[in-house]
Amino acid sequence: MGRGRAPCCAKVGLNRGSWTPQEDMRLIAYIQKHGHANWRALPRQAGLLRCGKSCRLRWINYLRPDLRRGNFTAEEEATVIKLHALLGNKWSKIAACLPGRTDNEIKNVWNTHLKKRASEQKPGVGESKGEAADGDPDTPVPSLSSASSSMTSSEGSNELEPVMDILDMLADAPTEALATAAPMPTSSCSSSSLTTCAGGGGGVEELLELPDIDMDADIWSIIDDDIARLQQGDATVPCTTKASQEEEGNEWWLQDLEKELGLWGPTEESQPQAGPHDQIGYPGQLSETEGDMVME
């Protein structure tokens, strides 16, 4: 499909463009089983004709189990605006405070919606701490605790670093901003004791008390466990991945994904094999690598 720039010579012979359902399932299956310790070697080991970067991007942005999907809530948008005013185009750091949202997604939302809105809201006021993105002079003044009140713990200890970076920046932020900041309503994401972000009475200390979870070691067993319980009809599966489960759209990711791929359900053959998907688009690319999944 040739999105973006021309392919570099080193990647000739690899698939490019949109991912097919088969590729997605192959990647999911491999990561579920082996993890993703080495992105470079992953595509070869998983039998994917993709570069490691492409696999990583696909996983992080669309296939990860803890992703939230659907439109940003007003609260999330407000958080993005405020964090952007504070941090500039540090999308990964902003994403670290919006569990289930990816830097790419936030970046897109910012560029398409929020940038305009932010400039309309408070023209000429912003003197932000971070490099005010894009030299946009209209970035609103951050409200620190409100910006961070919807923050919740990221996916594990390896995700805490960006949050800690943010805390460092918050610590350097103008004190008046901190003093005047009003807490936002509790985030839809902040449902667990893992709540990390300031506001709501938590603050930095609370962040520092985060449990030290070895995400890489535990996540897959957690996921497998939840899958098993869900398949047994257990509606009390905890929100282990911390992505908000409150919305009706937040069904278990794998089932949801498989449904979207047309690979799940009692009547598989009745599932659409291609066509427009609400969440993951597969623009008519089918059957390139059909068949031999690396499921086991």
Place this chain on the structure above:
DNA sequence: AAGGTTTGCAACCGCGTGTGC
């Protein structure tokens, strides 16, 4: 209804940084 324009977003690229040798 058809054609043109705008918008949304998935995917790619280059570069900076971290890590191991």
Place this chain on the structure above:
DNA sequence: AGCACACGCGGTTGCAAACCT
């Protein structure tokens, strides 16, 4: 200390859908 490799981030691109005329 220097080098090479791998990863992650931010910017950019282009397709497809939505909207407009």
